[in-house]
Amino acid sequence: MGRFKNWLKKEWDDAGAKADAHVSGDAFEGVLIVDGQVTYKGQAVALAGARATVETAGQIERRVTATRLVALGLLAFAAKKKRDSRELYLSVESSDGMLVAAIDPAKGEAARQFAARINTRALG
Incomplete structure (x- = not known):
């Protein structure tokens, strides 16, 4: 049982490290904190x-496709296809300008964590 417990702890720690890698202290999705600056592209x-x-x-958005209309007839209007057109942006505004980075909407929580990290570090 001890080996399993050690293995499980290692897996748990590795999973946590991978999650933290998304929001490492100085980088997220191409946005970097380097030498007192925030940079992106x-x-x-x-x-x-x-x-x-x-x-x-x-x-x-929900829409009816031609394929669904042929296959389902009038029921196609009840079974509309979903199209996700959400967008997420990380914006950083400073006294010398502003930068905006497009972020995958699925990474919203990590983007908010990184924004909080920038705000904390910006205070000095």
């Missing part, structure tokens, strides 16, 4: 006094 703004936010745009 060649843009850079000062970290001191910066304010990071996570913003959403878009919506989930």
